[in-house]
Amino acid sequence: MINLVLFGPPGAGKGTQSEKIIRKYGLIHLSTGDLLRAEIAAGTTLGLEAKQLMDQGILVPDAVVIGMIENKIKENQTAPGFIFDGFPRTVAQAEALDTLLGKFNLSISNMIALEVNEEVLTNRLLERGKTSGRPDDQNEDLIRKRVQEYTEKTAPVANFYKAQNKFTGINGIGEIEAIFNEIVAILEA
Numbered sequence: 001m002i003n004l005v006l007f008g009p010p011g012a013g014k015g016t017q018s019e020k021i022i023r024k025y026g027l028i029h030l031s032t033g034d035l036l037r038a039e040i041a042a043g044t045t046l047g048l049e050a051k052q053l054m055d056q057g058i059l060v061p062d063a064v065v066i067g068m069i070e071n072k073i074k075e076n077q078t079a080p081g082f083i084f085d086g087f088p089r090t091v092a093q094a095e096a097l098d099t100l101l102g103k104f105n106l107s108i109s110n111m112i113a114l115e116v117n118e119e120v121l122t123n124r125l126l127e128r129g130k131t132s133g134r135p136d137d138q139n140e141d142l143i144r145k146r147v148q149e150y151t152e153k154t155a156p157v158a159n160f161y162k163a164q165n166k167f168t169g170i171n172g173i174g175e176i177e178a179i180f181n182e183i184v185a186i187l188e189a
């Protein structure tokens with residue numbers, strides 16, 4: 001069983017690589033960003049509250065995303081494994097995830113971090129913003145705010161998995177296929 005945390009700043013390629021990994025391994029993709037956008041699209045109270053924060057590039061409260069992940073793990077107990085994309089994003093979320101997985105006798109097998117510098121991230125997201133319709137891709141200030149949230153609150157999560165000897169960082173700049181091959185090599189090592 002593979003339970004992978006795919007890590008990296010906004011625009012690092014987490015969603016892009018997740019799609020390829022689920023196609024190869026049949027894992028369940030758990031992207032908290034996608035789950036939150038689905039709540040927004042459905043017009044739920046949770047979605048409306050989350051939208052206020054997401055549109056400013058600010059993280060939503062830990063309890064909200066932890067609750068969503070818990071529901072999804074419960075719903076998919078026969079899955080061959082999970083890819084966590086955009087979660088955990090704070091040390092508190094990482095601790096909650098370990099506790100939650102422990103209840104199901106599961107654990108994280110690896111964290112793979114896609115390393116991409118801010119200039120490349122900004123260009124990728126501004127480009128995607130032309131067609132994505134994502135409000136948080138629309139201008140450079142918002143993208144910088146997202147990167148700042150990442151640096152302050154999310155980057156420390158890497159240390160949590162380093163302490164468990166589960167962390168591998170890879171270069172997230174280059175051909176999508178080459179990056180995918182590197183991920184596969186780590187998963188199969």
Ligand code: AP5
Binds near residue numbers: 008032058059065128
């Ligand atoms: P979320 O949806 O997770 O967005 P994000 O982390 O900002 O990351 P993105 O989805 O923008 O980037 P990605 O790494 O998936 O890259 P992608 O593959 O799309 O979160 C949105 C918001 O929700 C947060 O700001 C927060 O408010 C809230 N939220 C979500 N989770 C939360 C949590 N756990 N706790 C609290 N709040 C939470 O690629 C980006 C672009 O680059 C694409 O156009 C792609 O085609 C292109 N690209 C990808 N790889 C390459 C490559 N190798 N070369 C060239 N281009 C590439």
Ligand code: MG
Binds near residue numbers: 014015031033085086
């Ligand atoms: Mg994404």
